[in-house]
Amino acid sequence: MTRIDHTVHVALGERAYDILIGPTLLDDAGPILADRFPGRRYGIVTDRTVAEAQLPRLTRSLDAAGLGYDTIVLPAGESTKSYANLETVIEGLLAARLERGDLVIALGGGVIGDLAGFAAAITRRGMDFVQMPTSLLAQVDSSVGGKTGINSPHGKNLVGAFHQPKLVLADLSALDTLPKRQFAAGYAEVAKYGLIDDPDFFDWLDINLDEIFAGGPARGEAVARCCAHKARVVIEDEKENGVRALLNLGHTFGHALEKDTGYSDRLLHGEGVAIGMVLAHTFSARLGLAPGQDIGRVTSHLKRADLPTTLADIPGTLGTTDTLMTAIAQDKKVQRGALTFILTHGIGKAFIERNVDPDKVRTFLEEMRAP
Amino acid sequence: MTRIDHTVHVALGERAYDILIGPTLLDDAGPILADRFPGRRYGIVTDRTVAEAQLPRLTRSLDAAGLGYDTIVLPAGESTKSYANLETVIEGLLAARLERGDLVIALGGGVIGDLAGFAAAITRRGMDFVQMPTSLLAQVDSSVGGKTGINSPHGKNLVGAFHQPKLVLADLSALDTLPKRQFAAGYAEVAKYGLIDDPDFFDWLDINLDEIFAGGPARGEAVARCCAHKARVVIEDEKENGVRALLNLGHTFGHALEKDTGYSDRLLHGEGVAIGMVLAHTFSARLGLAPGQDIGRVTSHLKRADLPTTLADIPGTLGTTDTLMTAIAQDKKVQRGALTFILTHGIGKAFIERNVDPDKVRTFLEEMRAP
Missing domain, CATH: 3.40.50.1970 (Rossmann fold)
Known part of the structure; x- marks a missing residue:
């Protein structure tokens, strides 16, 4: 049956x-x-x-x-x-x-x-x-x-x-x-759905994180809720001409870090996304777009999942800021030379920003690299 | 201007x-x-x-x-x-x-x-x-x-x-x-539109062939009429689930011959199509589907364009009939093991036949290879 x-x-x-x-x-x-x-x-x-x-x-x-x-x-x-x-x-x-x-x-x-x-x-x-x-x-x-x-x-x-x-x-x-590290990396994408536009789901995850990792019924429910969320977005914007880009929260920074670490075991995709989501929240706060306190909530939630949350958490030495900026500029989401980022007004309030000043990104990255 | x-x-x-x-x-x-x-x-x-x-x-x-x-x-x-x-x-x-x-x-x-x-x-x-x-x-x-x-x-x-x-x-x-041979090879696809379902266009081509090759206004008109024909077919069946397959008249035989000659200068694509169209007319006549006299009209028209019309016109030695049959079976137009061919009831009367017996194709090819 x-x-x-x-x-x-x-x-x-x-x-x-x-x-x-x-x-x-x-x-x-x-x-x-x-x-x-x-x-x-x-x-x-x-x-x-x-x-x-x-x-x-x-x-x-x-x-x-x-x-x-x-x-x-x-x-x-x-x-x-x-x-x-x-x-x-x-x-x-x-x-x-x-x-x-x-x-x-x-x-x-x-x-x-x-x-x-x-x-x-x-x-x-x-x-x-x-x-x-x-x-x-x-x-x-x-x-x-x-x-x-x-x-x-x-x-x-x-x-x-x-x-x-x-x-x-x-x-x-x-x-x-699945190895625990692989499961945690996937979990970064689960948390992402809450961070984009579903603060209730993020609260639910905060309560159910242990059961999701242990394998109780909450795991199946989490998978189903994520799929339903993604299905809604894909139905609205199949070819990513608009709102679907929100699913890239954390991915522009994440892709650049993955490229820099050679798509290797040094940084799994979901780990890059986890760091990228924290960076997106921090960058948004630096730009005065989001309250600073949400950075802490996001960071501690991802840490409970054993995910990396800072550049310093990546083993080995990162490339130069120039290298990272080149990788960011080559991202598919670039349009007419302006940088597109998914920024946020706080947990559950992500938005697409198509006119991000590359100099501000560079300055921010320099700051994040400082010990 | x-x-x-x-x-x-x-x-x-x-x-x-x-x-x-x-x-x-x-x-x-x-x-x-x-x-x-x-x-x-x-x-x-x-x-x-x-x-x-x-x-x-x-x-x-x-x-x-x-x-x-x-x-x-x-x-x-x-x-x-x-x-x-x-x-x-x-x-x-x-x-x-x-x-x-x-x-x-x-x-x-x-x-x-x-x-x-x-x-x-x-x-x-x-x-x-x-x-x-x-x-x-x-x-x-x-x-x-x-x-x-x-x-x-x-x-x-x-x-x-x-x-x-x-x-x-x-x-x-x-x-x-364009080298003359290249132009002639392209002309095979021009003639194809007449052979599929436009006997008036085929008659017009018979009258205007010399001007099309020489480069008068008939050349532009031929290009426009072919594009209009193809556009109609593509609008009706963009992804080739049905009627668009008619455009493959001559192509199943042609592709197999091209493969057999290594996609080389021995046989250009349009030359393969020219021979393939004659074979499709001849095979259709052998199956009792088309009047034999149209084979002669098709052949002489393509010969006027300096196109090859028989297997013997291909320089060098062809592979075995088995090799050709394998190439035919690997064609994209195969469905559930049955061979699909574009056959014809005569000039301007092509149709899709999805249940062609491979044994009859083999026997026909053997006969066509005989000196």
């Missing part, structure tokens, strides 16, 4: 889809897929770590349902989001003779979801795909909304497409095997 | 655009772009041959209009539509610091249009682009309709996206510098 705790519908017209959330969805994937997509074949894309921990659950279920599939296994890690691996996935899908009507399954975290989703978007000019996110970050953020892509030497996610999945299966038990 | 002989509007709602056809549009591109896209910068993508023949006309015009641009020059030829060159173009656009609102210009034939359009589609998750087709094939076919992509070792155009241009500038004088 398939157990589905929460269903979130992403109402995007002919691109609409469901997000199913439950504790055993990988074990139940076979009948779910057979019911929704009769007569299709599947190309599973995953990484070595997830292949070991979760792939057998999925393939047993597909086998039992009599579904045909091929599997492409990639190395784990952010550096997998490369041109070379994109080619590997596409050529693997073609070698498996998957047709336009067949489906790609992205089984893994954000890296696999972004890469496999992008490969699906451009193989045979567009194949359907299913997200099966196995990390907290992927379940609450990257598997929903259709942003897919790879990294360029010039910056993260600079190559990609908007391509919505046909279905998202978020298996909560997959999170049980 | 800008001279525009024909304007074709492609009414695709928010993706609508104009095709302008005239003798000096590359010289007039600066003011046209400045008027339609104020405040943008440009990334010109072209190949070495076109850079020599046409690029100075374009850059002089952009310079005079005070427009900023960077140029990326690639090798000429079908093998340019590769993963490696896709990466080169994307990284070039990013290195030039082109932003999401800036425009890519595809200046060249079908190869450049497909490659640059695809790069635009996936750089920063989608940049706008302008087609400036310089070959007959690109002006009447590939620059219109938004199909972009590169080739895979598994087959042509297996990697790509639907991405409509914002404008098409078809400069007729660019065709004056």
Whole structure:
């Protein structure tokens, strides 16, 4: 009996889809897929770590349902989001003779979801795909909304497409095997939804943080509330011409720090976002836009999640302020030379500011780097 | 004074655009772009041959209009539509610091249009682009309709996206510098429109073929009529879920032959299409679907254009029938193992047949190979 705790519908017209959330969805994937997509074949894309921990659950279920599939296994890690691996996935899908009507399954975290989703978007000019996110970050953020892509030497996610999945299966038990640091990194994106425009959710997180980390019912509820939040934003602004940019709270600083640390284990994406969110709050306060006291609340909440919150928390030596500024300027969110930042008037009051003075950013960064 | 002989509007709602056809549009591109896209910068993508023949006309015009641009020059030829060159173009656009609102210009034939359009589609998750087709094939076919992509070792155009241009500038004088063989290859796609569903146009071509090759007003009219035809089809079926597949008349056989000859100078795309169209008519007649006499009319018309019409016209030795059948089966138009072909009831009466028996194709190919 398939157990589905929460269903979130992403109402995007002919691109609409469901997000199913439950504790055993990988074990139940076979009948779910057979019911929704009769007569299709599947190309599973995953990484070595997830292949070991979760792939057998999925393939047993597909086998039992009599579904045909091929599997492409990639190395784990952010550096997998490369041109070379994109080619590997596409050529693997073609070698498996998957047709336009067949489906790609992205089984893994954000890296696999972004890469496999992008490969699906451009193989045979567009194949359907299913997200099966196995990390907290992927379940609450990257598997929903259709942003897919790879990294360029010039910056993260600079190559990609908007391509919505046909279905998202978020298996909560997959999170049980996540390293604590990975779970915490994903949690930064959970807290982000509260900080953007939902102070009640942030209060709820403050109360339920321990249970979310321990794995009680609050975990599933947190995932569902994040997905519902993201779905609302994506429905309103699928291609990020406006309000969707709010989801980038903390990401402009975060991307620059990730680039500076070589997309390495020195700083996970969610860790960069955590520091970036604190910086966004602090920068907003410096500009006189936000009350200073919220910085403390944000910082202490993220610290309870064992997340880094300052530049000094990043191991090793950071590049120069010039290097960071170059990375910030290369961000996709630059328009006509002016810097766009997500700033805030306080917790739950983020807004898009399209005319940020680069000199003020530079001065602020210099100050944040000082010991 | 800008001279525009024909304007074709492609009414695709928010993706609508104009095709302008005239003798000096590359010289007039600066003011046209400045008027339609104020405040943008440009990334010109072209190949070495076109850079020599046409690029100075374009850059002089952009310079005079005070427009900023960077140029990326690639090798000429079908093998340019590769993963490696896709990466080169994307990284070039990013290195030039082109932003999401800036425009890519595809200046060249079908190869450049497909490659640059695809790069635009996936750089920063989608940049706008302008087609400036310089070959007959690109002006009447590939620059219109938004199909972009590169080739895979598994087959042509297996990697790509639907991405409509914002404008098409078809400069007729660019065709004056085309080698005769290239012009003839493009002409195969002109004749195709008549063969699909416009017998009056085919009759008109029969009368005007010499003038089209010599460069009189019939040439511009032919380009405009082809663009209008393609625009109608694309408006009706942008993503090729149905009637757009008719435009693939001759292409399933043609693609297999191109693959077999290594996408080389042994067989240009349009030459493959010419042979493919004759094969489609002959195969249809063999199946009792079409009157035999139309084969002769099609063949003699294409011969007048100096196009190859039989397998024996291809220099060198072809692969085995098995190899050709594998290439046919790998074509994007395969669905659930059945072969889809564009067949015909005669000139101007093409139709989509989704259940072609592979054994009959094999037997037919064997017969066509026999001396």
